Structures are given as C-alpha cells and as structure tokens.
Amino acid sequence: MPELPDVQVFREYLDATALHKEVRSVSVSRERDILEGVSRSRLTDELVGASLLETRRHGKYMFARLSPGGWLVLHFGMTGYLEFAEDKDAPEHWRLVLRFGENERLAYVCQRLLGRVSYTDDPADFVEAQGLGPDALSDELDRERFDEDVAGRRGMAKSTLMNQAVIAGIGNIYSDEVLFHARVHPERKLRDLDDGERSKLYREMRRVLRKAIECRAQPDRMPRSWITPCRGKEGECSACGEELKTLKVNGRTAYICPNRQKK
Ligand SMILES: [Zn+2]
Numbered sequence: 001m002p003e004l005p006d007v008q009v010f011r012e013y014l015d016a017t018a019l020h021k022e023v024r025s026v027s028v029s030r031e032r033d034i035l036e037g038v039s040r041s042r043l044t045d046e047l048v049g050a051s052l053l054e055t056r057r058h059g060k061y062m063f064a065r066l067s068p069g070g071w072l073v074l075h076f077g078m079t080g081y082l083e084f085a086e087d088k089d090a091p092e093h094w095r096l097v098l099r100f101g102e103n104e105r106l107a108y109v110c111q112r113l114l115g116r117v118s119y120t121d122d123p124a125d126f127v128e129a130q131g132l133g134p135d136a137l138s139d140e141l142d143r144e145r146f147d148e149d150v151a152g153r154r155g156m157a158k159s160t161l162m163n164q165a166v167i168a169g170i171g172n173i174y175s176d177e178v179l180f181h182a183r184v185h186p187e188r189k190l191r192d193l194d195d196g197e198r199s200k201l202y203r204e205m206r207r208v209l210r211k212a213i214e215c216r217a218q219p220d221r222m223p224r225s226w227i228t229p230c231r232g233k234e235g236e237c238s239a240c241g242e243e244l245k246t247l248k249v250n251g252r253t254a255y256i257c258p259n260r261q262k263k
Contacts, residue, residue: 014082086105136206
C-alpha cells in the first residue's frame with residue numbers, strides 16, 4: 001500500500017514527466033468508486049486546457065496545482081500508481097487519464113478501487129477537512145509537537161503511528177520499519193516510553209522515511225539491515241540473527257525482531 005515514501009516517489013515522477021503540458025482531454029472510469037467530492041463533469045472542466053504546475057504532498061495525499069487555480073488531489077489506496085507514456089493505450093485498471101499534446105498521457109491506475117481522486121481550491125483546507133495530522137516529514141512536526149501530539153497518546157505504538165489523524169503518511173509497512181529501528185514493540189503504549197526512547201523513535205521515523213524515499217520505496221533497494229524486504233518470507237534480523245516474528249496488532253500484521261522489540 002502506498003505510504004509516504006511511495007507517494008513522494010509518485011510525486012517526483014509526475015514532476016519529471018507531466019508538468020507544464022496542456023491537458024487536451026480527460027477520461028475517468030469507475031467514477032462512483034474513485035471520484036470523491038467532485039463530479040466527472042466538474043473535474044473535466046477544471047482539467048481540460050489547464051496544465052499541472054507543481055505538486056505537493058501531505059501524508060499519503062498528492063496535490064497537483066492547475067494553471068487556472070485549484071488542485072487535483074490523488075490518494076493511491078492499496079494499489080494505486082501513476083504511469084506516463086507516449087502513444088500507448090492506458091494500462092488495465094486505469095481510473096483517470098490526462099492526455100496531453102504529442103500523444104502523451106498520464107494514467108492514474110488503481111486496481112482495487114480504494115484510491116480517491118478529488119479536487120480542492122486549497123490543499124490546507126482539504127487536509128483540515130480530512131482531519132489529517134501533520135505530515136510525518138514536515139517541519140511542522142518537530143520533536144516538541146511529536147511529544148505532545150503523538151508520543152503522549154494512550155494507544156499502542158503501531159496503531160498510533162498509523163493513525164492518519166495523529167500523524168499523516170505512515171501505514172502498515174513503515175510503522176514496522178520505524179519501530180524495528182527504534183527498538184519499540186508495536187504493542188507498547190507510546191505514553192510509557194521514556195524520553196530517550198521517544199527521542200529515538202522520532203529520529204528513526206524521520207530517518208527511515210527519508211531513506212525509503214532515497215531507495216525509491218523499493219524493497220530490493222533498501223539496506224540489508226531493514227525488515228521491509230523480508231516481509232512475506234522467512235526472514236531473520238540482520239542485527240542479531242533471530243527469526244523475525246509476526247503478530248496481529250489491531251488486525252494488521254506486524255513484523256518484529258523479538259530480541260530488539262520487547263513488550
Ligand atoms: Zn534482532
């Protein structure tokens with residue numbers, strides 16, 4: 001599922017391929033499943049004749065500013081991604097296609113229909129209306145705010161990191177990676193961490209997310225000391241050799257090293 005690093009990579013991909021090109025036509029499929037808060041005709045009106053000028057990201061949401069004003073909003077759900085190409089039919093499971101001159105097109109693909117396409121006049125208003133917490137990599141989320149908004153909470157560490165209303169951008173995979181490096185068991189309550197542990201958690205959260213972006217969010221490019229590449233197979237902890245274990249935390253599968261992460 002696309003989390004903060006994946007969406008950042010999609011954003012950089014859009015920046016590199018589709019900016020400053022006039023949109024000639026727009027196609028939408030499965031609009032009832034995919035469009036949120038905007039009709040197909042409104043979205044088409046806003047997009048045709050416009051170009052995308054810049055992108056932003058908040059948590060797992062991407063925003064693309066349109067030349068006349070307003071922003072296209074993309075959320076990638078479980079399986080979403082972008083594909084830019086020339087002279088090609090849109091890939092299977094496309095939900096939105098923007099066609100530019102020169103036979104180029106940008107497709108938003110989302111097989112499982114859990115992604116969303118929206119439109120907003122202002123990303124800050126959108127973020128507020130969605131009730132999202134601060135972006136996990138933003139300047140806004142400094143150590144002080146982290147202690148107040150995140151680390152002071154009663155919930156379990158993994159669930160709190162994944163709660164988009166508390167902190168935006170982290171999902172099942174990166175919560176495990178962050179907790180592994182911070183040596184925090186996913187079921188511990190953040191409130192019970194001492195100051196040193198909180199400090200380490202904050203540092204590792206920022207470091208892991210940045211490093212994941214550097215690795216283009218691809219498990220096979222990630223450091224060998226990480227656990228994300230071991231998901232779904234028998235893996236061992238690179239630090240101690242212990243077999244990685246899984247457990248269910250609020251219905252989600254967590255991967256841990258039982259030596260490093262104790263309750
Ligand atoms: Zn270990």
